[in-house]
Structures are given as C-alpha cells and as structure tokens.
Amino acid sequence: MNIRDARARVAALGLLLLINVACPMVVRAEGPVGLRLLWGRLPVVPVYLEGQGPFDFLLDTGTNSTIVTPEVAARLGLRPADRVTLVTVAGERDVPRARLRRVSVGASAAENVEALVSGLELIRRLDPRVCGILGQNYLGRFNYTLDYGARTVEFEGAGDAAPPAGERVAFDVEEGKLVVAAFSESHVRALRLVLDAAATSLVIFGDVRGSLGPADSKGGAGRVLTEAGSLEAGLARLRSLRVGGTRLRDVPVALISDAAGRGERAEDGLLPTSLFRAVYFNHDGGYVIFNPEQRGRA
Numbered sequence: 001m002n003i004r005d006a007r008a009r010v011a012a013l014g015l016l017l018l019i020n021v022a023c024p025m026v027v028r029a030e031g032p033v034g035l036r037l038l039w040g041r042l043p044v045v046p047v048y049l050e051g052q053g054p055f056d057f058l059l060d061t062g063t064n065s066t067i068v069t070p071e072v073a074a075r076l077g078l079r080p081a082d083r084v085t086l087v088t089v090a091g092e093r094d095v096p097r098a099r100l101r102r103v104s105v106g107a108s109a110a111e112n113v114e115a116l117v118s119g120l121e122l123i124r125r126l127d128p129r130v131c132g133i134l135g136q137n138y139l140g141r142f143n144y145t146l147d148y149g150a151r152t153v154e155f156e157g158a159g160d161a162a163p164p165a166g167e168r169v170a171f172d173v174e175e176g177k178l179v180v181a182a183f184s185e186s187h188v189r190a191l192r193l194v195l196d197a198a199a200t201s202l203v204i205f206g207d208v209r210g211s212l213g214p215a216d217s218k219g220g221a222g223r224v225l226t227e228a229g230s231l232e233a234g235l236a237r238l239r240s241l242r243v244g245g246t247r248l249r250d251v252p253v254a255l256i257s258d259a260a261g262r263g264e265r266a267e268d269g270l271l272p273t274s275l276f277r278a279v280y281f282n283h284d285g286g287y288v289i290f291n292p293e294q295r296g297r298a
Helices: 070-076 121-126
Strands: 002-005 032-034 036-038 042-049 052-059 066-068 082-088 091-105 108-117 130-134 144-147 152-155 172-174 177-184 191-196 202-205 218-226 229-243 246-256 269-272 278-282 287-290
Touching (some): 042 130, 066 070, 070 091, 070 130, 121 130
Parallel strands (some): 052 130, 066 108, 191 269, 202 246
Antiparallel strands (some): 002 082, 032 152, 042 052, 066 130, 082 091, 144 152, 144 278, 177 229, 202 269, 218 229, 229 246, 278 287
16 A cells, blocks of 8 residues: 555655654564464564554555554544545545554564554454554564564564575565566566565556466456455466566466556556565565575574
8 A cells, every 4th residue: 555645646756655754763673473364364463552552463565654543543542643645556545644652563663653544444354353554664664574384573683683594586665665576477577566465466457468378367357455445356377477586386366457546656566475485574685585594494
C-alpha cells in the first residue's frame, strides 16, 4: 500500500509522504521473536506501543507506513494531526495520521513512528486478534531475518552481527517499498516486484494477459482484496520465475490489468516473501538474501 498526503492528491508524484523523520531514535538488539502465520503465509508479530501490549500486528514489507485500528488508537490516546490517503492496488481511502512515541518488537525499538488509523476490516475477518500493521517506516530502520520455517523474526545487533551466508540481491527503494528485479520466461524484460510479506500470491500489474507464453497455464478469475477495496484479477501459473540465483517454479499469479494508480507506479507487481523459506533484509547495505544459510552453519 502507498500512503499519500490527502492535501496533495493532485500534486506531482514527488509529493508522496516521507517515511522517516529526522534523527529517529533506534535501538537494535539481537534475539529471535516468535511469530505466527495466518493461512500459513502472513506473519503476525507481537508489538509494544508506548510501553503497552503486546498487540498482534501483521508484519508487512509492502506497506510504507504503520497502521493501528481505531480501538488501539483510542486506548493509547493518539491524537491525529491530519489525514492522508491510503492507496492500494484496488482503491484509495482517506485516514487519520498520528505518531507513536515508541514502537518495539522484542528488544528492538524505534521512536517517533508515523501511524495511520484504519479499521483493517479485511485482515480482522481473517483474525480479529490482529489490530495493526507494522510497515516499512519501522522495519526499514533495521536489518533482520524473516524466517518462515522457524516462525521467527530476528533483528540484528548494533553493528556486531555478520550477515548470513547467501547471494546478495540488491533492491531499490520506491516510496519506502523494496523493489527487486525478477525474470520470467514469459516477459522480455525484468519485472520490478515489491517484496510484500502481506501478499498471498504473486501479483503482476498491467496488460499482461497476452504476454504469457504457451508453457504458462491461463484461465480462471479471482478477486484481489485490500484495505481500500477489491478488484477482479485473472489467474495463471508461471512455469518459472527467477530472482537473483533463486528460481521459483510453477508459481500462481494474479494478473491485474487495471490496477488503481498504475500510471503512478514504478513497480510491475508484488512478490510474496512467503515464497521463500526465509528472507534476510539488510537496509544498511540495500540488499536481501533469499533462503539464507542459518547462522553458525558451514
């Protein structure tokens, strides 16, 4: 999801909401934090806000801001300063914006974190215990490993932890989101895909229905559900998708030919992080490692 200033909806694209404020306090500490997986794919972590909690939050690398429900905002006494536009592939919604003095996951913490207030009706239908989304304006301040196999997220210590072994795949940062290059036999150019921990399927935007090769099965239709609406999507399977040296085979894909705001998007789609056993994110170095070797193993 993108976040835009509601007062600048018709302004230039450069007037997108800034994610980090000047000189935020960040505490980095080692130690795995247990998570649970909704549908076996969506990571939910315990989060403390203003010293209260834990609250169940969906960890979402594809959202550039943190979100809390109105109930949590009321409990914390948050006072919205203004309103912004929450933008998804299926629509837009104006929501209040406030700030959290302190957010922590395990022993890792950051101060002065932007928080939007939204009902999160879709995710709460899946699990009413979820009352927020932990976005890139928090996650982007840390290096960490999201491990689906171990069901943990582990944040690095302050400069003393060596990255795990594995191929380093560079990412670009677009509006706070992490974009990597992926290659499919069905496309003549690289696809720019957002690493998205809240996506349950590979998603490709644009008029791509006619670009699938004969080896890729097509057929069927579905709906893409988001916080700001839903839209129809074609369904297919890609025979092969390569990201760095990692090759994924027989990948289900949702084809969205008329994504909301497509003309404003720098990306071609969404790449679920749940397609990998684990993903190591290094925001200091601007790279990720897919399926990294476990620390301490040769």
